[in-house]
Amino acid sequence: MSLSGLMKLGVLPVRPSLVGLMIVLTVVTGLIEAVSLLALGPVFTAMQTGNVLFLAFGLARQGNLPALSAALSLAAFAAGAVFGARLESVAEARGWRWLGLGLYCEAALLLAGAAAGWSVTPRYGNPGAPHLAVTGLLATAMGIRTVTSMRVNVPGLPTTLVTRSMTALIGSSALGRDSAFGYGTGAWARRAMAVLAMFAGGLGGALLLRAGWTVGELLLPAAAVVLAVALAHRTLPRLHTG
Known part of the structure; x- marks a missing residue:
């Protein structure tokens, strides 16, 4: 199999520091x-x-x-993806740290969501205007994040979904024994961490909501973590998508 094919399967090693940052972002996604x-x-x-x-x-x-909440989220996500793609491609062409730039924008939107939802009481069903406003801000941030994650392209760590990671994990396990998914390699560990990270973020968010945290109180630490990841990335070599 070609080198590019092995990379897509996630069977080649990736810098542990970069993997760690993507794992942290996956936890944030679960919380959001x-x-x-x-x-x-x-x-x-x-x-x-x-x-x-x-x-x-x-x-x-x-x-x-x-249908309104779903339609709003889809539209805001698309807007975030367009903005992220244009921003990061231009940034890379100019030699800037496009990964950090994308994360700074995401953190700013999460902070805006925290401010807009600071006193918003969690509600399941029939969302009001404040709930819809926060939804739009979060979906825009996640549109940018998805572009960022795809450009980083750490195999098995998309940070915003784990279906592919879970499928590859099962396929490469002793049960699946599929060499197409890297059976016999160490790629399973990264995929397992992605699934566990999403679970941990979702569990933590649900428990904090159960404890009485407001929407804004939950989003503030999420924004802080994303900002910390962006700052931590400055210690790593610059990424190039080419």
Whole structure:
């Protein structure tokens, strides 16, 4: 198999420091999705597959799922992805640290979401205007993040979803024994960490909501962690997508 093929399968080593940063961002995604689904929704702001289905079910008026939140999140995510793609490609062309720049923008949007939702009480179903405003800010941030993660391209660590990581983990395990997914290599560890990181973030967010934290109180530490990751990246060599 070619070198590029092995890289796509995630069977080649990646700098541990970069893997660690992507793991931390995956935890943040789990936390944000806990806020989105349990406190603002039902809606997702990173995993847009769910919103496509929520929108379809809402338009069919089945399942008591409002279509407005899903449509807003999809539109805001798309806007964030467009902004992120243009921003980071231009930044890289000029020799700037595009990864850090994307994360700074994400952190700013999360801070704005924390400010807008500081006194917003978590609500599941029938979101009000403040809930929709925070949803739009989070979805925009996650659109930028998804572009950033895809440009970084750490195999098995997309940071905003874990379906592919889980499938590859199972396929490369002693049960799957599929060499196409890197059976017999150490790639399984990175994939397992991605799944556990998303779980940990979601669990932590749900527990904090249960403890009475407001939307803003949950988003403030999320923004701080993303900003810390952006600053930590400055100690690493610059990334090039070419």
